[in-house]
Amino acid sequence: MHRLFVALRPPAPVRDHLIDVMEGVDGARWQDEDQLHLTLRYIGEVERSLANDLADALQDVAMPPFEVALRGTGVFSRKGRPHTLWAGVEPQLELARLQRKIERRCQLVGIEPEHRKFMPHVTIARLNTASGPVDAFLAEHAATRFSNWQAESFGLFESHLRTGGSLYREVVDYPLFPAKQPVQERASRGPVR
Template identity: 45%
Template sequence: MHRLFVALRPPPAIRQWLLGLMGGIQGARWQTDDQLHVTLRYIGEVTTPVAEDVAVALGTIRAAPLTLRLNGVGCFDKHDRPNAVWAGVAPHEAITALHRKVDQALIRIGLPSEGRAYLPHVTLARLPRSAGPVSGFLADHAALAGAPFEIGHMLLFESHLGSEGASYDAIGRWPLRS
């Protein structure tokens, strides 16, 4: 089985800037450079033939390169407890349109729709139950506003879960072009 997701990778300078923001939440598991991405579509566990179909479907998508910027921070909650902090990605329209194209291509090969609202973001940290409060980090970085950056391709990643968290391998790359 292959645990897959489709994502965009910010350029190295943006990733370095994000790494410099990390800190200030006791017990947080901060992401590494290799883990920083913007998920377009989580796929989950699939067999090798389905993974091959995913690759073919992604190759059919036509979309122009994106100009994005980081904008604000937030956190996801699970059972009324923060479990991740993130940096937002703007503008929403272009990246949301690409998300829909990816979702539709995967639906055409028989995968279910993602089914949840899409919020473009870069996860900065995972928060175990023992993590300290996030309010200080969120307040300190509420006005986060990054320089625009261009994304010229999307990637298919395979995720491997381990005792230190997830590691990701890019197993496919498709250029964004009109």
């Protein structure tokens, strides 16, 4: 079984800026540099054959590169308890288009449709009941503008659970370019191993 998701990976300067704000909440489990990403579609656990079908289907996603802008922070809560701190993504038509194209490819290979609304963000910390209050952090970074970046590719990632948090490994990188570019010019893809 492979635990997969599709995401954009911010470049090093953006990741550095995100890491710079990671303080001020006691007991938060801050993400490390290798964990920072913008999820386009969580897949979950799938058999190798379906993982390979998905890897192949994602090759057909074609659109030009576009700019992504991170701004502000927020929190996801469950039953009134915060569990995730995130950096927000400014509304972006191209990002929503890319997410819809990926969703269509997922469904074409037999993956159940995603019923949750797409809420683009970059997770910066996980929280638990022992974590300190987040209000001061959110107020301090409500208007923080993180570095923008040009999204030139997206990736299929595999997640490996471990005690210190998940380890993410990109298994396939998909360059973004206009639909008119022939598919054979894309980087060669290998199966998910």
